[in-house]
Amino acid sequence: xxxxxxxxxxxxxxxxxxxxxxxxxxxxxxxxxxxxxxxxxxxxxxxxxxxxxxxxxxxxxxxxxxxxxxxxxxxxxxxxxxxxxxxxxxxxxxxxxxxxxxxxxxxxxxxxxxxxxxxxxxxxxxxxxxxxxxxxxxxxxxxxxxxxxxx
Numbered sequence: 001x002x003x004x005x006x007x008x009x010x011x012x013x014x015x016x017x018x019x020x021x022x023x024x025x026x027x028x029x030x031x032x033x034x035x036x037x038x039x040x041x042x043x044x045x046x047x048x049x050x051x052x053x054x055x056x057x058x059x060x061x062x063x064x065x066x067x068x069x070x071x072x073x074x075x076x077x078x079x080x081x082x083x084x085x086x087x088x089x090x091x092x093x094x095x096x097x098x099x100x101x102x103x104x105x106x107x108x109x110x111x112x113x114x115x116x117x118x119x120x121x122x123x124x125x126x127x128x129x130x131x132x133x134x135x136x137x138x139x140x141x142x143x144x145x146x147x148x149x150x151x
Contacts, residue, residue, distance in 0.1 A: 013031070015027055016117075017066075029047075034122065038128075053137065057093070060090070065087060068083045074116075077119045080114050081115055083114070108140055109143075113129055115128065116128045116130070
């Protein structure tokens with residue numbers, strides 16, 4: 001049974017999760033509100049940068065994979081999901097505005113990490129990863145040897 005079949009409460013969140021797992025950036029785009037914010041302790045990204053980051057991630061880590069627990073509903077429009085994710089850096093990681101990182105062949109394993117989601121009538125409005133040591137997105141860069149991770 002797919003995540004969408006198990007999780008009928010919120011179509012935007014279900015589409016986002018399925019888009020991540022299938023590397024379908026167009027589906028992810030449709031699940032995000034135009035004013036969505038991805039908030040880390042270092043940087044806040046808008047929709048364009050979120051989509052560019054995921055495109056670069058999937059190009060640099062073609063085997064990037066996700067596993068997760070079922071979402072937890074905290075209140076109306078607010079959910080969290082515990083994620084497990086990782087992959088092998090097999091191609092250049094090329095984020096617009098940052099120095100490209102040539103393929104290192106290194107495997108990246110992000111520790112279990114909870115992401116929090118706010119959802120409005122037009123899709124996801126906020127994505128906030130729990131800021132844990134080695135967590136995404138910063139941990140991706142740390143594990144491939146980028147001395148000053150950009151995110």
